[in-house]
Amino acid sequence: MDHAVTRKHEKTAPRWWEGWSLLQASVHLGAWLPAFAIAWSLLSDDLTANPIQALEQRTGKAALVLLVLSLACTPAHFLTGYRPILKLRRPLGLYALLYAGLHFSIFVGVDYAFDLGLIWADVHNKAFILVGLTAGILLLALGATSFPWAMRRLGKNWKRLHRLIYPAGLLVVLHYAWSKKGDVFGLRGDILQPLLFAGLVTLLLLVRVPAIKRWILRMRQARVGNPTSTSSP
């Protein structure tokens, strides 16, 4: 097999499987796991007595978790200096979009059987749904523009556009919180998990604030005594 002896100075195009680190492979494998688990539950009729709601909840949870992981990449790189983490932002974001798409499709196609009239009646004035829909549209826009051709077309604006992942993250957490019986702002009811995710997302956004980044660097320098490398996110 000739790939084993490819040298860096030789300009042969890499095969698609080459250059994948263990980290990348793990992330891709891990991201598909929820889909397999859900499919397995579906085939073994193990989706609770309320299978459609279970499907909606599990695909939604997967999308939320993957979105949070995508948001965690930049802070993780900032704290560790390990560059390969940055390459995971796009795949994690796209997987979040995949599960969000499944979540949406199950809602529209399976739960409501494409009955647009019924869907409109049930959701047009429901902030819970509209917030989720907005987040979904944002994810779609970001997903569609996450490839090099879009970066070239949008230039400076690409970075601005992709900052929309921050409000998207907050909207997804709000959508999740509002699906529960309880008052997330009043800290009453079934809101423990939404609170945890809200705290996590808030933390991951705060760590991007320049003043807070400077503070973290100062803390590190004070403790370690030597300057740590930084690179802009």
Added chain:
Amino acid sequence: MGMRRGYGQPFSPSEITPEAVFFNRRAFLQTAGIAAAGALLAACGPQQAATREAAETVTTSTETDELGNPVNAFDEITGYNNYYEFSTDKEAVSRLARDFVASPWEVEVAGLVHKPQRYAIDELLRRFPQEERIYRLRCVEAWSMVIPWQGFELASLLKEAEPMTSARYVGFTTLLDPEVMPGQSSSFYPWPYTEGLRLDEAMHRLTLLGTGLYGKPMPAQNGAPLRLVVPWKYGFKSIKAIVRIDLLETQPATLWNSVASNEYGFYANVNPGVDHPRWSQASERRIGELGRRETLLFNGYTEEVSGLYAGMDLRENF
């Protein structure tokens, strides 16, 4: 995914050890023919009585409610529970409630009554004949089931205590024991669970004190040993594991109303025209079915209960 009809075995009294339960079963068989026909006549059509006689055993899997909806499978009813005292995971409740001790158990009837009472659960089962009532239960989360309850009318219990004329409401309280009910350690809820009804709602013939289902004693995860069943209201009104019933002059606080007063009202009558602030109540998922079905006003019990609310604004008094 199809309908699950899992409960098909015949049921013999010898398989049940506790004597109280044996009495319960005998009382059920004795009264099944009479009480079922009589008590359900108001709610059922004539075909229902015939179906029951034909069924005869406690395997009610072929039975239906008065509207012809099939009864849910035993596994569905006992394996999917909203019982936050144990867990917010609906499938974990049955496992966590496995060792729940429902006997000995005392129920107190107090407050504005001439004859306050204190009953042992065995005594209740003996003195108030159980009858089968097949009711729809509609959760505020927009799913529902059809459940063959065993129980007796709350009215008969209240009559014994002789409510004073000043009594206008009935309050209910669940057991408070975080050691046995791990969910009660959560500070997100004002434990113990409390609920309430207006006196006329409590005295209504549909309002049941449930002591069993499917001909078996009430499983722990469904609210053993004694729970309320108010079929025309959202499920959270049907409080479980009752230890106290109080006759009151003023409307009592209820747990879910304390958690979110603009979302979970005191009346909580099933009403497709009055949405939950965050989600619609116009449709629901019947467990065991695939599609959604439209939600019925008062959960389909309009004829029996609408008189209770004549002239009331159902949107204001949600």
